[in-house]
Amino acid sequence: MAYNCAVLIKQVPDTKRITGEAMNDDGTVNRSALAAIFNPEDLNALELALQIKDKFGGKITVITMGPPGAAAILRDSLFRGADDAILITDLRCAASDTLATSYILSCAVKKIDYDIVLCGRQAIDGDTAQVGPQLAEKLGVTQITYVEELVELNGKTITARRNIGAGWQQIKTSLPVLLTVTGEANEPRVAAAKKMMRYKKAHTPLEIEQKIKAENPDVDEAVIKELAKHKCGQLNEKCLLIKQWDLDFLGADLNWCGRSGSPTKVHRIQSVVLAAKESKDVPANEKGISNMIGELIEDKIIS
Amino acid sequence: MIDVNRQGEVWVFGEQHNGQLEDTPIELMSKGRHLADTLGVKLASVLLGDKVKNLATKLIHCGADKIYLAEHPLLEHYQTNSYAKVIFDLIHKYEPQIVLYGATITGRDLAPRIASAAKAGLTADCTDLQIGDHKPGKDVQLHKNLMFQIRPAFGGNIIATIINYDRWPQMATVREGVMPMPEPDTGRKGEIIQEKAQLSQQDLPLEILAEHKRERQVNLKTARIIVAGGAGVGSKDNFKLIWDLANCLGAAPAATRAAVDLGFIDSDHQVGQTGTTVRPSLYIAVGISGAIQHQAGMSQSQKIIAVNNDSNAPIFGIAHYKIVGDLNQAVPRIIKGIKSVSRES
Numbered sequence: 001m002a003y004n005c006a007v008l009i010k011q012v013p014d015t016k017r018i019t020g021e022a023m024n025d026d027g028t029v030n031r032s033a034l035a036a037i038f039n040p041e042d043l044n045a046l047e048l049a050l051q052i053k054d055k056f057g058g059k060i061t062v063i064t065m066g067p068p069g070a071a072a073i074l075r076d077s078l079f080r081g082a083d084d085a086i087l088i089t090d091l092r093c094a095a096s097d098t099l100a101t102s103y104i105l106s107c108a109v110k111k112i113d114y115d116i117v118l119c120g121r122q123a124i125d126g127d128t129a130q131v132g133p134q135l136a137e138k139l140g141v142t143q144i145t146y147v148e149e150l151v152e153l154n155g156k157t158i159t160a161r162r163n164i165g166a167g168w169q170q171i172k173t174s175l176p177v178l179l180t181v182t183g184e185a186n187e188p189r190v191a192a193a194k195k196m197m198r199y200k201k202a203h204t205p206l207e208i209e210q211k212i213k214a215e216n217p218d219v220d221e222a223v224i225k226e227l228a229k230h231k232c233g234q235l236n237e238k239c240l241l242i243k244q245w246d247l248d249f250l251g252a253d254l255n256w257c258g259r260s261g262s263p264t265k266v267h268r269i270q271s272v273v274l275a276a277k278e279s280k281d282v283p284a285n286e287k288g289i290s291n292m293i294g295e296l297i298e299d300k301i302i303s
Numbered sequence: 304m305i306d307v308n309r310q311g312e313v314w315v316f317g318e319q320h321n322g323q324l325e326d327t328p329i330e331l332m333s334k335g336r337h338l339a340d341t342l343g344v345k346l347a348s349v350l351l352g353d354k355v356k357n358l359a360t361k362l363i364h365c366g367a368d369k370i371y372l373a374e375h376p377l378l379e380h381y382q383t384n385s386y387a388k389v390i391f392d393l394i395h396k397y398e399p400q401i402v403l404y405g406a407t408i409t410g411r412d413l414a415p416r417i418a419s420a421a422k423a424g425l426t427a428d429c430t431d432l433q434i435g436d437h438k439p440g441k442d443v444q445l446h447k448n449l450m451f452q453i454r455p456a457f458g459g460n461i462i463a464t465i466i467n468y469d470r471w472p473q474m475a476t477v478r479e480g481v482m483p484m485p486e487p488d489t490g491r492k493g494e495i496i497q498e499k500a501q502l503s504q505q506d507l508p509l510e511i512l513a514e515h516k517r518e519r520q521v522n523l524k525t526a527r528i529i530v531a532g533g534a535g536v537g538s539k540d541n542f543k544l545i546w547d548l549a550n551c552l553g554a555a556p557a558a559t560r561a562a563v564d565l566g567f568i569d570s571d572h573q574v575g576q577t578g579t580t581v582r583p584s585l586y587i588a589v590g591i592s593g594a595i596q597h598q599a600g601m602s603q604s605q606k607i608i609a610v611n612n613d614s615n616a617p618i619f620g621i622a623h624y625k626i627v628g629d630l631n632q633a634v635p636r637i638i639k640g641i642k643s644v645s646r647e648s
Contacts, residue, residue, distance in 0.1 A: 013457075015457050015458030015460065016458060097424065098415070098418075098425065098427075099418060099419065099422065099423075099424065099425070102419060124458060125456070125457060125458070126427070126456060126457075127427065127428060127456070127458075127576075128427035128428070129411050129415075129427065130411075130414075130415040130418070130425060130427055131415075132415075133383070133411075133412060133415035133416045133419070134415045134416070134418065134419035135419075136416070137387075137415075137416045137419035137420055138419055142383075142384070142508040142509065143383055143412070143416070144509075145383075145408075145411070145412045146408060146412075159512065163408070164408050164514070164516070165407070165408050166516060166517050166518070166519050166571070167514065167515045167516035167517050168514070168515050169511060169513070169514045169515075170511070170512040170513040170514070171509050171510065171511055171512065172509070172510040172512055173508050173509050173510065174508065256422075262424075263422070263423055263424030263467050263469065263470040264424035264425070264426055264452075264465050264466070264467050265439075265465070265466055265467065265468070266463060266464070266465060266466075267435075267437050267449075267451060267464040267465065267466040268463070268464040269461050269462070269463050269464075270461065270462045270463075270464075271460065271461055271462075278623065279619075279622055279623050279624070279625055280623065280624055280625065281625050281627070282608075282624050282625060282626045284610075284626050284627065284628025284629070284632065284633045284636070285636070286636050286639070286640070288626075289626070289633065289636045289637055289640050290640045290643075292608070292624050292626075292640075293637070293640045293641060293644055294644075296585065296606070297644065299606070301584050301585045301605070301606050302528065302552060302585060302641070
């Protein structure tokens with residue numbers, strides 16, 4: 001049987017490549033200087049969905065919540081083989097913590113037909129690994145976290161191997177299920193040239209409107225809207241329209257979105273400046289090193 | 304979701320597997336004790352399993368005033384749904400103000416599921432917890448005695464303090480190894496409260512077909528001295544220097560993520576944000592530039608020696624002894640120096 005997969009992805013700042021340029025003078029991180037990338041383990045989740053599709057057939061829908069620019073990772077997913085893409089973008093989503101985020105995502109996932117929901121284990125900006133399990137709870141589906149291998153899919157049952165730290169566990173359960181996928185699960189495929197040719201034209205309604213506006217700077221707003229609507233209709237017929245959903249479309253309860261839906265709040269942010277209280281330069285010669293060892297013995301650090 | 308409730312207790316999830324307590328609930332007892340004493344409330348542990356009552360004593364010796372014990376054959380093996388259901392029910396029954404979990408694989412699987420059901424806040428992977436006050440803005444109510452949930456974020460480049468003042472309980476998972484283990488006091492007394500778990504087979508959607516646990520190659524958390532190598536060591540062959548130095552000090556060999564990714568040593572030895580957090584008496588960092596992600600796992604070491612040929616390497620910013628030079632010469636000199644001292648004694 002074929003399986004429909006929903007893959008939840010996130011665009012994140014590339015925290016692994018923080019260089020001098022990305023640091024402000026006061027030692028804080030200048031986020032705008034960091035490249036926005038496809039969260040690495042979300043690529044593993046997408047790859048697992050693609051492997052399921054290759055073997056059994058079915059449709060892959062990728063979903064992200066973020067600013068309009070997050071459409072870039074949806075297009076990237078289409079290049080790699082996803083079938084449909086949804087951008088949840090709404091200013092009222094801002095300041096959502098993991099609880100509010102999982103609520104908003106659950107409203108979107110409930111609108112599509114799925115057998116398996118896949119998420120990356122965690123995102124590199126927050127490293128919380130919370131949205132996956134919270135989404136599973138909101139959807140009322142079983143979760144398998146830390147998946148490192150999909151062992152078998154057979155009818156309505158799935159068998160997966162999960163990492164349990166020093167070791168593994170093989171688990172069987174019934175669909176529907178939500179998996180969080182680790183970086184060890186697979187090697188994500190690269191974009192296919194043919195799909196890139198096709199899907200580079202895939203855009204969100206907002207992107208289309210902005211493009212028409214840029215091309216027709218002197219034209220009336222209402223006309224632009226009309227032109228954009230027409231263009232969206234054309235793209236939609238060719239399956240090249242990236243869906244753009246807001247909280248009204250999702251029918252989300254605004255009390256559970258954004259700041260009001262987020263129990264956790266930031267009290268303070270500090271940049272990390274670690275420094276040793278006293279430090280000594282030790283000459284890299286025998287005498288310097290032998291003096292250091294003497295001190296460590298005196299301090300009873302080594303014996 | 305429960306309301307703000309100043310009499311609520313401080314709870315620690317008593318994670319156990321196969322009748323063995325994990326280290327994390329014990330580690331959390333010292334911090335939990337401190338939070339509970341500051342707030343003037345009781346410290347309790349929630350212990351789930353089948354025939355695990357004997358573990359309650361150890362938790363009491365380590366600082367718990369109370370144990371909520373839920374024993375049931377269906378709780379013998381951890382499953383997300385069954386454990387989440389029982390703990391969720393207990394939270395609603397007793398309304399604790401704080402619930403802490405170890406940020407273990409199990410804790411990070413379980414806590415978000417409970418948080419979502421309880422519509423409560425949850426902060427992941429905290430490295431410190433404190434009690435403090437928060438004022439959201441001018442002319443706004445002061446929130447007193449909140450739990451400050453302190454954690455690195457953004458790849459370890461910032462430290463965020465998170466709070467949770469309007470919907471309780473305040474919940475957090477706490478990174479393994481960052482809280483010191485308390486000394487058990489075998490004279491301590493506590494109360495064990497038996498709870499009935501309401502469970503049916505439906506609460507266990509998983510079938511565990513097989514499980515394989517292996518011993519970790521090294522126990523970095525308890526090591527008094529650690530010798531760690533980074534990418535700068537150059538090759539797996541050259542990593543022998545790290546092993547040699549570790550051997551002559553009776554130390555545990557460790558590595559950065561980069562060295563692990565390069566295949567110099569097994570990932571069991573990895574120290575840092577994605578590895579183990581350590582706080583030894585002495586940490587010798589060899590060929591380690593000192594990425595913030597690595598520092599996050601070792602900066603609490605009592606003394607740090609850094610050996611690196613780049614005098615601008617960030618590791619020197621936190622090192623107590625700075626050796627700028629070629630590690631291939633410096634490390635053998637350290638080994639020689641230590642051997643000569645141990646011969647004398």
